[in-house]
Structures are given as C-alpha cells and as structure tokens.
Amino acid sequence: MKKKRLIIRSVILLVMLLAIGNAFYNHFSAERGIVDEGDIAPNFVLEDLDGNRLELEQLRGKGVYLHFWATYCTYCRQKMQYLRDHYEEYQAKGVEIVAVNVAESQLQVERHLERFDINYGLYLDKDSLVTNAYGVVSLPTAFLIDEDGRVIEREIGAKTEKQVLASLNKLVPGN
Amino acid sequence: MEKVKCDCGHVNPYGTYLCESCGKPLIEDKGTVADMRYEGVARRSQTYSKTIIDKIWNFFSSVKVGIWIIILLLLASALGSLLPQEMYLPRGEQAITYYEEYYGFFGKLFYQLGFHNLYTSWWYLLLIAALGISLVICSLDRVVPLYRALKTQRVTRHEGFLKRQRLIAKTDKLEDAQQEIAKAEKILLAKKYQIRKENGNLLAEKGRFSRWGPYINHVGLIIFLIGAMLRFFPEMYIDDNIWVRDGEVAVIKGTDGEFFLRNNGFTVELYDEDEELYREAMERTGSPAVKSYETAATLLKRSNTGTIGVDTELEEVKDHVIRVNDPLTFEGYSLYQVDYKLNELAEFTFVLEAADEHADQSELADIRFTVDLYDPQTVYEFDNGFRIDILEYFPNFIINDDREPSTMNRIPDNPRLIFAVFTPEMDPEKDTGELSLVGIQVNEPLNGENDYIIRMVDVKMKNVTALTVRKDRTIPILIVGGLIFMVGLVQGSYWHHRRIWLQDRNGEIWVAAHANKNWYGLKKDLQAVAAGSKIPVPTDQKESEEAEQTRKVKEEGVTEDDGRTEQ
Numbered sequence: 196m197k198k199k200r201l202i203i204r205s206v207i208l209l210v211m212l213l214a215i216g217n218a219f220y221n222h223f224s225a226e227r228g229i230v231d232e233g234d235i236a237p238n239f240v241l242e243d244l245d246g247n248r249l250e251l252e253q254l255r256g257k258g259v260y261l262h263f264w265a266t267y268c269t270y271c272r273q274k275m276q277y278l279r280d281h282y283e284e285y286q287a288k289g290v291e292i293v294a295v296n297v298a299e300s301q302l303q304v305e306r307h308l309e310r311f312d313i314n315y316g317l318y319l320d321k322d323s324l325v326t327n328a329y330g331v332v333s334l335p336t337a338f339l340i341d342e343d344g345r346v347i348e349r350e351i352g353a354k355t356e357k358q359v360l361a362s363l364n365k366l367v368p369g370n
Numbered sequence: 371m372e373k374v375k376c377d378c379g380h381v382n383p384y385g386t387y388l389c390e391s392c393g394k395p396l397i398e399d400k401g402t403v404a405d406m407r408y409e410g411v412a413r414r415s416q417t418y419s420k421t422i423i424d425k426i427w428n429f430f431s432s433v434k435v436g437i438w439i440i441i442l443l444l445l446a447s448a449l450g451s452l453l454p455q456e457m458y459l460p461r462g463e464q465a466i467t468y469y470e471e472y473y474g475f476f477g478k479l480f481y482q483l484g485f486h487n488l489y490t491s492w493w494y495l496l497l498i499a500a501l502g503i504s505l506v507i508c509s510l511d512r513v514v515p516l517y518r519a520l521k522t523q524r525v526t527r528h529e530g531f532l533k534r535q536r537l538i539a540k541t542d543k544l545e546d547a548q549q550e551i552a553k554a555e556k557i558l559l560a561k562k563y564q565i566r567k568e569n570g571n572l573l574a575e576k577g578r579f580s581r582w583g584p585y586i587n588h589v590g591l592i593i594f595l596i597g598a599m600l601r602f603f604p605e606m607y608i609d610d611n612i613w614v615r616d617g618e619v620a621v622i623k624g625t626d627g628e629f630f631l632r633n634n635g636f637t638v639e640l641y642d643e644d645e646e647l648y649r650e651a652m653e654r655t656g657s658p659a660v661k662s663y664e665t666a667a668t669l670l671k672r673s674n675t676g677t678i679g680v681d682t683e684l685e686e687v688k689d690h691v692i693r694v695n696d697p698l699t700f701e702g703y704s705l706y707q708v709d710y711k712l713n714e715l716a717e718f719t720f721v722l723e724a725a726d727e728h729a730d731q732s733e734l735a736d737i738r739f740t741v742d743l744y745d746p747q748t749v750y751e752f753d754n755g756f757r758i759d760i761l762e763y764f765p766n767f768i769i770n771d772d773r774e775p776s777t778m779n780r781i782p783d784n785p786r787l788i789f790a791v792f793t794p795e796m797d798p799e800k801d802t803g804e805l806s807l808v809g810i811q812v813n814e815p816l817n818g819e820n821d822y823i824i825r826m827v828d829v830k831m832k833n834v835t836a837l838t839v840r841k842d843r844t845i846p847i848l849i850v851g852g853l854i855f856m857v858g859l860v861q862g863s864y865w866h867h868r869r870i871w872l873q874d875r876n877g878e879i880w881v882a883a884h885a886n887k888n889w890y891g892l893k894k895d896l897q898a899v900a901a902g903s904k905i906p907v908p909t910d911q912k913e914s915e916e917a918e919q920t921r922k923v924k925e926e927g928v929t930e931d932d933g934r935t936e937q
Contacts, residue, residue, distance in 0.1 A: 222602040240679035327627030
C-alpha cells in the first residue's frame with residue numbers, strides 16, 4: 196500500500212518533471228537548425244560571379260566547407276581571410292570551400308573579392324533561397340560537409356584561425 | 371503508520387480527524403464546532419514524510435506553498451510591466467542603451483537584472499512550472515480522500531459528530547418520532563434533497579457535485595498551462611515578423627524556406643487633414659492618422675522539382691489583400707498586417723556636370739544613369755566615350771571598428787557610392803579616374819579636385835510592408851482549458867453542498883446540518899422542515915460562539931480568532 200503510493204507519486208512527479216524539462220530544454224537550448232549535424236546536406240545550385248554553376252552534389256568525395264557570409268559581417272571577413280590563407284593547402288588535401296553570399300549585390304561581392312584577394316569560389320544567393328533552406332539566421336554560419344555529403348558540424352559565429360584550421364582538418368577525406 | 375479503528379468498526383488512515391464512516395471525532399480538540407474541511411479525512415501528505423519523493427510531494431501539496439507561488443508570480447509579473455519588455459522597444463532601439471537612456475539608473479538596473487525579458491526568464495518559467503506542479507499535487511491530494519469520504523459516509527453518525535456540527539438541535543422524547551421524520555422527509559424531497567435512510571435515521575443531501583467544482587477548475591487550469599507550455603515548440607507556435615519591399619519576394623519565416631510572399635504593392639491611406647470632420651482630432655494628435663493600410667500579396671511555394679538555388683521555381687499558390695484583421699492564411703499560418711515603412715530608397719539617378727560652370731556642358735548632356743540600390747551595376751558606359759565605375763557600394767554606410775568605410779546591413783537606409791569617372795581620354799585599365807564619394811547630401815572628391823561632378827537628380831523610393839507570421843496550434847487547447855475552468859467555477863459557485871442529518875435516538879430526534887457555503891439557504895430549508903413538523907430549527911453554534919466572543923471582547927478586550935475558511 197505504502198509502496199504503491201510511493202510508486203504513484205514518483206511516476207506523477209517524473210511525468211511532470213519530464214514535460215517541464217522538455218519544454219525548458221526546447222526554450223533555452225540553441226535551436227536545432229533546419230539542417231544540422233547528421234543530416235544529408237540539401238543539394239543546391241548557385242552561380243559564381245562569372246555565372247559558373249556549382250552543384251553541391253558534384254563535390255561528393257571532397258570535404259566541403261560551406262560558408263554563409265555577407266560583406267557587412269565583420270567576423271565573416273576575418274574567417275574568409277583565414278580560409279584564403281589556407282585554401283590552397285587544403286584544396287590539395289581534397290577540401291573545397293564554398294562561400295555563399297547572402298542576398299547582396301554582385302557589385303559588393305566583386306569588390307569584396309578584389310579587396311581581400313579571395314582565391315576560392317564566391318557564390319551568390321540573391322534571393323536567400325539556399326540560405327533559407329539551410330536555416331541560416333545569423334552570420335557567419337558554416338556547415339562542415341564530409342565526403343559523403345553528410346553534415347558533421349554546424350558552426351555559428353566568430354572563429355579564430357585555429358578553430359577554422361581544426362574545422363578544415365576534420366573535412367580532409369579519410370580523417 | 372498506524373491505522374485508526376473507530377468504535378463503529380471502520381478503519382481510518384492515520385491522521386483522520388473525523389471517522390470517514392460514522393463521523394466520530396478521532397482527535398480531540400477544543401472548540402464546539404468540528405472542522406469539516408475535506409470531511410475531516412486525513413490528507414496523507416500531511417502525515418507521511420519519509421522518502422525524498424514524499425517530502426517533495428508534501429511541499430507541493432501545501433496550499434500555503436501554492437499561495438506563495440501565486441503571490442511571487444503576481445509580484446514578478448507586476449515588476450515586468452513597470453518598463454516595456456525588450457520585444458516592445460521602438461524599432462531600431464538597442465536594449466543595452468535604451469533602458470539607461472530613457473529611465474536612468476532604474477532602467478539600467480532593470481536591464482542588468484534581466485527584467486527586459488522577464489516573462490521568458492528561467493526563474494519566471496520555473497515559478498509557472500512550480501504553480502503547475504502545485505496545482506496537480508494539491509488537487510490530487512485532496513480530491514481522492516474527499517471523494518472516498520463522501521462516498522463511504524454513513525447515514526447514522528456518531529453522537530460526537532452531530533454535537534459538533536454548527537447547526538444542531540434535539541427534541542424532547544417524542545411518541546411519534548418516526549412520523550415526524552417521515553414528515554420532514556417529504557418536505558426535504560420536495561426541496562430536491564436526496565434521501566438515504568438507515569435504522570430509522572435519515573440523511574438528506576443536495577448538491578454534492580458542487581464539491582468537485584474546485585478540482586474541475588484546477589483541471590482546466592492545468593490544461594491551460596499545458597497549452598501555454600506547448601508554445602515553446604515551433605511545431606505548435608510561431609510568432610515572427612517579415613519585411614517585404616514593394617514588388618519583392620521574401621521567405622516566410624518559420625516555414626523552413628518553403629513558402630514565400632510577394633508584395634505586389636503596399637498602400638496606406640491617411641485621414642484627410644483638410645476635412646472639417648477630422649480637423650479637431652488631427653490637431654490634437656499632431657501627426658497624420660492612418661485610415662487604412664493594406665498589402666496586395668501573393669503566396670508562393672517552392673516547387674519540389676529541381677534543386678534549390680538558381681533553378682528554383684516558385685509556384686503561385688494564392689493572392690490575397692492583407693489588411694488589419696484580414697490575414698492571409700495557409701496551412702495553419704496567418705500573415706497579419708502589422709507595420710510599414712514608407713519611402714525606403716530604391717534608385718538614384720545621376721547626371722554628370724563639369725565643375726567649371728563656364729565650361730561647355732553639351733558633351734555631358736547625354737550622361738544620365740540610374741543606380742539600382744539593391745543591385746547596382748559595376749560599370750556605366752556612355753556613347754560619347756565617358757565611363758563611370760562604381761568602386762564601392764555601402765547600402766547603410768558606417769565607419770567600422772577598423773576605421774574603414776563599411777555597411778551596417780544590406781538595407782539602403784544611408785547609401786554611399788564611390789564613383790570613378792573616366793573621360794574619353796583616360797584608360798580605365800591604367801588610370802584611376804576622378805573619384806568621389808556620393809550619397810544623400812554628400813558629394814566629396816577623393817583624389818584631388820575633380821573636373822566633373824556627379825549630381826543626383828532623382829530618387830525613387832519604395833514602400834515596405836511588415837507582416838506578422840503567426841502559427842498557433844495551442845488555441846484549441848487553451849479554449850478547452852478555459853471552458854473546463856469556467857465549468858468548475860460555475861459548479862463550485864452556484865451550487866452548494868447541503869446535508870441534513872435526522873436521527874432517532876430513543877425517541878429524541880437529533881437534527882444536525884452542514885453546508886460548505888450559503889448557510890443561509892440551509893437554514894431556510896431547516897425552517898421549512900420546522901414549520902411542517904415538530905423538529906426545531908437548530909441553533910447556530912458558531913453564531914452563539916461569536917456572540918459569546920464579542921461579549922468577552924467587550925468585557926476583557928481580548929479576542930481569539932482562527933480565520934479558517936472551508937473548502
């Protein structure tokens with residue numbers, strides 16, 4: 196009788212605790228992105244400044260550092276310079292950098308490329324279609340996509356050169 | 371824990387005050403009137419406290435704790451309403467500066483304590499959660515024993531129980547006691563009492579279901595709270611804003627990039643300031659008043675064929691004119707007209723002029739070009755050999771932390787352009803051209819004195835509409851919770867539980883009565899019984915007790931009060 200009561204009480208308390216805990220977790224934890232760790236990265240087609248098409252699926256077999264950025268985002272600029280400095284080294288190891296500009300004009304992206312001497316592909320997402328499909332809400336946001344097209348990490352916010360290098364290392368096929 | 375066996379043979383849980391069956395007081399206490407709360411049953415929480423689970427349970431089972439939670443919630447809620455919450459700050463204001471700037475030290479404190487987001491703070495939500503737990507446990511802990519006690523109550527009650535009812539009286543020895551009880555039964559039946567009889571004794575009962583009112587009320591509240599809790603899940607609740615420029619397409623937030631909205635044109639109509647009817651009101655407000663505003667919108671859906679990106683096709687789903695209170699609805703989403711921004715810069719038109727006013731301007735007459743501020747061209751070439759390049763474009767110009775010209779965002783609120791002008795004699799590949807920084811009210815040469823001036827001659831502006839994206843699947847839950855709440859409230863407020871015990875004790879008729887509220891109605895029923903039989907109207911022990919007290923107070927100037935109320 197007493198045991199039964201204890202069990203009933205424990206169950207009721209547990210159920211309430213779980214429900215409240217779940218609601219709190221949902222409210223306070225960083226929201227899971229539309230595309231996040233473990234997902235297959237949605238395929239997309241974008242054009243670079245010269246109108247060359249890039250389809251994400253064509254990069255299967257390579258690690259892809261998919262970087263969403265804008266010219267007005269200071270931390271994006273820093274990251275893009277780190278990426279520029281190490282691009283050739285990692286390209287040789289089978290890592291590709293895809294930098295998607297979020298809804299800015301061709302002119303701004305072109306000037307950015309010239310100003311910072313960017314050596315990897317800058318792609319225009321004029322209508323934010325890809326940006327929205329990937330659930331990007333703040334910049335910079337990067338997706339690390341492995342050689343099988345699976346997202347292994349979603350990175351939001353500023354990163355140091357060290358962190359960027361660590362991310363690139365993760366993307367080297369076979370690592 | 372020991373169970374308590376009453377003289378009548380019923381076994382009561384430990385802590386029982388009045389025997390569940392016969393009503394005999396099992397715990398002696400002072401005072402003439404028994405405490406009838408929860409029928410004198412043992413609320414188990416009050417008596418057991420062994421494991422940690424029991425201790426948590428007992429904590430939340432306390433009404434005192436519940437009331438404190440409510441008081442704290444009230445105080446916190448009031449506190450949060452002293453200054454506007456962050457979500458209600460004027461557009462463009464930053465919380466970090468706003469509060470201090472407008473409300474001084476208090477504002478700064480308010481912000482630093484996190485009260486600018488009080489209603490979503492962890493401690494506020496924790497209080498709400500505690501209230502929910504308290505509601506569940508309080509109710510369970512009381513309704514179960516109460517239900518059992520009312521179900522197992524016997525007609526024949528112990529003398530001690532009867533004597534300590536608030537309303538009690540007895541007759542002298544009567545020859546025809548049973549006849550008198552039968553008369554009373556008839557009267558009570560006519561008053562819609564439920565009658566039960568046992569050994570010549572009688573229990574008349576009415577409105578027992580009203581005792582469940584508070585608990586049904588709590589069930590409604592709990593459902594309501596669950597509904598509110600579900601708002602934390604994006605599948606259940608979305609509340610966001612989108613801004614769409616005239617003629618442009620924007621994604622609808624919360625739809626995972628699946629739905630888009632095209633703004634076919636935003637229009638706003640203001641009240642006519644010259645009209646006599648409105649003049650007085652207009653002068654009072656001092657600003658133009660909006661009569662109506664609306665967005666002609668087209669809902670678009672991303673087609674499932676083709677890859678996202680440059681090949682994406684958007685299919686038109688439907689057209690709708692969105693007005694205040696006339697939202698565009700689709701698949702559980704509603705888009706409401708909520709705000710607008712008039713005259714956002716869209717295009718600049720420039721001409722080129724010679725700096726020297728006396729110079730021949732004729733060769734420049736054909737140079738006129740328009741810059742689309744959402745997508746400017748890099749190069750503008752003219753038939754007469756002139757060429758103008760845009761070297762830099764900053765839609766919302768600022769000097770950034772590195773002391774470089776930059777843009778705050780991609781909205782052309784303060785656009786600046788750096789132009790390079792090449793005359794037919796110059797080679798754009800080798801020469802730098804004449805540089806100038808041009809914006810609204812700004813035109814500065816950047817490399818020495820310029821021979822040519824780029825002059826703005828026309829500006830095109832667009833309107834921007836703001837829409838609220840709302841999805842709320844919790845509304846039905848809130849409505850059901852609210853309805854149940856009301857049912858419980860009505861049930862507990864407009865019906866009253868009344869009981870009358872008539873007992874034949876060796877020819878003496880004992881009459882005792884109890885109501886959980888509205889004693890006046892119960893007394894009237896008893897007066898009706900008295901009028902039709904020899905059964906007397908019972909005296910109110912509490913009233914006589916109170917009369918006694920007042921007399922005492924008058925004499926001695928002291929008072930004793932236990933301000934308890936019954937549930």
